[in-house]
Amino acid sequence: MxxxxxxxxxxxxxxxxxxxxxxxxxxxxVVAMILLMLLFSWLVSxxxxxxxxxxxxxxFGFLWQxxxxxxxxxxxxxxxxxxxxxxxxxxxxxxxxVAALGxxxxxxxxxxxxxxxxxxxxxxxxxxxxxVEGFRNVPLLLWIVLIFALMTExxxxxxxxxxxxxxxxxxxxxxxxxxxxVYIPAIHFNAAFFESGLYNWLLIIAVFAASVFAVKRxxxxxxxxxxxxxxxxxxxxxxxxVLIVPTAILMVxxxxxxxxxxxxxxxxxxxxxxxxxxxxxxLALSLYTGAFIAEIVRGGILAISKGQSEAAFALxxxxxxxxxxxxxxxxxxxxxxxxISQFLNLTKNSSLAIAVGYMDARSxxxxxxxxxxxxxxxxxxxxxxxxxxxxLLISGVMNVYNNSVKLKER
Amino acid sequence: xxxTVILGALTVxxxxxxxxxxxxxxxxxxRGSLNCGVSTGLTGFSAxxxxxxxxxxxxxxxRAVAAAVLGDPMAVEFVPTTGQTRFTALASGEIDVLARNTxxxxxxxxxxxxxxxxxNYYDGQGFMVPKAxxxxxxKELDGATVCIQTGTTTxxxxxxxxxxNNISYEPVPIETNAEAQQQYLAGACDVYTTDASGxxxxxxxxxxxxxxxILPEIISKEPLGPLVRHGDSEWGDIVRWTLNALVAAExxxxxSANIGELSAAPGNxxxxxxxxxxxxxxxxxxxxxxxxxxxxxxxxxxxxxxxEKTIGENTPIGLSRGLNAxxxxxxxxxxxxxx
Ligand SMILES: N[C@@H](CCC(=O)N[C@@H](CS)C(=O)NCC(=O)O)C(=O)O
Numbered sequence: 001m002x003x004x005x006x007x008x009x010x011x012x013x014x015x016x017x018x019x020x021x022x023x024x025x026x027x028x029x030v031v032a033m034i035l036l037m038l039l040f041s042w043l044v045s046x047x048x049x050x051x052x053x054x055x056x057x058x059x060f061g062f063l064w065q066x067x068x069x070x071x072x073x074x075x076x077x078x079x080x081x082x083x084x085x086x087x088x089x090x091x092x093x094x095x096x097x098v099a100a101l102g103x104x105x106x107x108x109x110x111x112x113x114x115x116x117x118x119x120x121x122x123x124x125x126x127x128x129x130x131x132v133e134g135f136r137n138v139p140l141l142l143w144i145v146l147i148f149a150l151m152t153e154x155x156x157x158x159x160x161x162x163x164x165x166x167x168x169x170x171x172x173x174x175x176x177x178x179x180x181x182v183y184i185p186a187i188h189f190n191a192a193f194f195e196s197g198l199y200n201w202l203l204i205i206a207v208f209a210a211s212v213f214a215v216k217r218x219x220x221x222x223x224x225x226x227x228x229x230x231x232x233x234x235x236x237x238x239x240x241x242v243l244i245v246p247t248a249i250l251m252v253x254x255x256x257x258x259x260x261x262x263x264x265x266x267x268x269x270x271x272x273x274x275x276x277x278x279x280x281x282x283l284a285l286s287l288y289t290g291a292f293i294a295e296i297v298r299g300g301i302l303a304i305s306k307g308q309s310e311a312a313f314a315l316x317x318x319x320x321x322x323x324x325x326x327x328x329x330x331x332x333x334x335x336x337x338x339x340i341s342q343f344l345n346l347t348k349n350s351s352l353a354i355a356v357g358y359m360d361a362r363s364x365x366x367x368x369x370x371x372x373x374x375x376x377x378x379x380x381x382x383x384x385x386x387x388x389x390x391x392l393l394i395s396g397v398m399n400v401y402n403n404s405v406k407l408k409e410r
Numbered sequence: 411x412x413x414t415v416i417l418g419a420l421t422v423x424x425x426x427x428x429x430x431x432x433x434x435x436x437x438x439x440x441r442g443s444l445n446c447g448v449s450t451g452l453t454g455f456s457a458x459x460x461x462x463x464x465x466x467x468x469x470x471x472x473r474a475v476a477a478a479v480l481g482d483p484m485a486v487e488f489v490p491t492t493g494q495t496r497f498t499a500l501a502s503g504e505i506d507v508l509a510r511n512t513x514x515x516x517x518x519x520x521x522x523x524x525x526x527x528x529x530n531y532y533d534g535q536g537f538m539v540p541k542a543x544x545x546x547x548x549k550e551l552d553g554a555t556v557c558i559q560t561g562t563t564t565x566x567x568x569x570x571x572x573x574x575n576n577i578s579y580e581p582v583p584i585e586t587n588a589e590a591q592q593q594y595l596a597g598a599c600d601v602y603t604t605d606a607s608g609x610x611x612x613x614x615x616x617x618x619x620x621x622x623x624i625l626p627e628i629i630s631k632e633p634l635g636p637l638v639r640h641g642d643s644e645w646g647d648i649v650r651w652t653l654n655a656l657v658a659a660e661x662x663x664x665x666s667a668n669i670g671e672l673s674a675a676p677g678n679x680x681x682x683x684x685x686x687x688x689x690x691x692x693x694x695x696x697x698x699x700x701x702x703x704x705x706x707x708x709x710x711x712x713x714x715x716x717x718e719k720t721i722g723e724n725t726p727i728g729l730s731r732g733l734n735a736x737x738x739x740x741x742x743x744x745x746x747x748x749x
Contacts, residue, residue, distance in 0.1 A: 071581070080570070159543075179596060268554060368565070376498055
């Protein structure tokens with residue numbers, strides 16, 4: 001090992017920092033770092049200077065001041081006397097709601113469209129291609145506004161349901177589709193266990209989750225039995241019973257009943273009011289992101305070599321079973337990583353909500369609050385922090401899932 | 411992660427980097443045009459006409475200031491702002507003056523660090539409903555769906571009004587007047603609430619204005635006026651006294667018709683002489699030419715002429731002077747003396 005490049009005896013020269021490959025990358029990194037720090041300190045000092053010029057300070061105290069404005073969609077108690085901080089929380093919950101609904105629907109739409117686009121049926125495949133290209137290539141904002149406009153212009157006002165010969169009527173006397181949103185029946189309890197509706201629902205969800213877990217155990221037990229004896233015990237009635245009966249009993253005990261929407265004054269009262277803004281935003285986000293997910297699913301499926309399905313067919317599996325048992329499980333590991341970015345996109349795109357007046361975090365904290373208090377910098381930083389944390393959480397959860405479906409190499 | 415931080419910092423920089431230095435007058439002169447923030451479109455107050463030229467009551471203030479400072483009423487860049495974007499636009503230096511029916515409030519003046527230079531329209535918040543609804547008072551609106559522009563005093567007054575009267579409502583937040591109009595006409599809200607002048611202007615642009623009524627209740631005080639950034643008093647003075655000049659001109663009977671004659675030589679009213687620069691050095695005191703006020707008045711006429719041309723009784727908007735008459739006529743308009 002005597003391949004010394006520099007002749008012995010000669011000391012370190014400065015030019016080596018640039019010309020010597022041993023030091024060069026270090027030099028570049030140090031220079032880049034210094035530039036970055038300079039840029040950073042310039043930004044900070046400039047901000048401080050400008051804030052001073054404007055006579056503004058940096059203070060989060062506004063979060064504890066009464067907000068003074070009302071918010072139509074509230075998942076927690078809130079009124080105009082609540083604080084700006086609580087208004088932000090209401091907005092954050094609204095963001096989470098539309099993001100969760102959107103991710104769920106987009107996945108369903110995307111998987112269906114992605115699989116069907118590969119269908120041998122010419123018409124179905126073409127229709128799906130039409131859907132994907134149509135939604136992918138038009139800006140999301142246009143879809144949001146378009147769907148909202150269709151809903152406000154194309155559906156009757158609540159007043160059309162009034163009078164002796166109303167020009168509009170409810171579906172099955174239970175659902176009213178109006179230009180202010182859709183009113184659907186709500187489930188209420190007249191012997192509720194808890195004061196707050198939220199806790200009652202949490203209890204029901206907990207019981208149902210326990211049932212789902214039990215059903216899984218039953219399936220596992222059947223599988224073990226099948227391995228051991230060769231026949232699989234019939235479990236469907238047991239499964240069905242375990243799934244439904246406990247939740248049903250609980251609901252009856254709590255005195256559950258349907259609260260149907262009905263005309264009251266200017267609007268419908270009772271039931272659940274799904275506002276037009278929520279529906280428009282939800283559908284637009286889902287359809288738009290669904291188109292991207294469809295392509296990801298299609299790509300994932302195409303990535304599995306044809307030999308796999310041929311082998312499955314040779315074993316006598318039907319096309320549907322082949323898809324479910326052979327192709328999709330393998331395709332998932334190609335699909336999940338890009339799917340994560342689609343979920344993140346959807347969540348962040350939900351900040352377009354203000355276009356239809358949906359009161360998400362951007363509209364409350366990043367909109368009205370900033371405007372009424374003049375705390376642009378603080379508000380935007382908080383908002384950025386919220387989206388950052390939310391995105392990290394989503395990708396964290398999805399990465400855990402990704403690890404669980406990844407090919408296990410032993 | 412690192413990237414996100416940098417992007418975040420860039421956003422912050424975007425917010426912060428624009429803030430202009432103190433000397434707005436020098437900036438405007440160097441630029442050769444005035445950047446004026448107006449609404450996104452409210453007939454009569456600020457809206458582009460068929461030729462794309464901005465017209466209206468608020469626009470006239472911008473033109474008068476441009477005429478006073480630059481000698482050319484057309485040297486104005488109009489920046490349309492929504493209720494939400496207007497304050498950021500002004501604070502960041504994107505605009506030099508905001509003339510967009512903006513209410514003078516304590517917190518905007520003190521906490522948001524702006525300087526209201528006066529009031530060009532004394533207004534109050536009202537409600538508009540379709541006649542067919544059969545409502546005659548705002549107190550009958552329990553349970554109604556109300557369209558409001560976000561980022562305004564309107565939404566705060568509305569919350570207070572309904573809470574104090576113990577009635578409920580469903581707010582539909584909206585960004586611009588045009589959207590509000592569309593939602594209201596489609597029946598997606600029962601009521602539209604904003605400044606009464608804005609309601610009149612909006613109703614005037616309906617196909618059937620007669621089908622809509624403005625309810626009698628005025629639930630707030632909305633003194634609307636132009637504003638500038640806090641901290642540049644010289645610039646604030648220029649805009650303030652330009653508005654005062656328009657008001658004083660009406661009081662003294664200086665109109666676009668007789669201004670040429672009145673400014674040709676000093677007359678026997680010293681106040682008019684000082685206003686028009688034929689006597690004294692008022693213009694030089696804040697770095698403008700002696701005939702600055704003459705140019706400002708010639709841009710669109712005096713306050714009264716502007717009012718009649720844009721929103722007055724002979725326009726479709728049909729607002730009467732009311733509180734906005736001169737103090738000599740029982741109104742609130744009162745310019746401090748020019749001396
Ligand atoms: N005066 C209130 C409300 C101002 C406001 O939003 N006015 C409406 C209607 S009067 C407007 O100018 N809209 C025009 C637009 O949408 O740009 C405030 O300063 O907050």
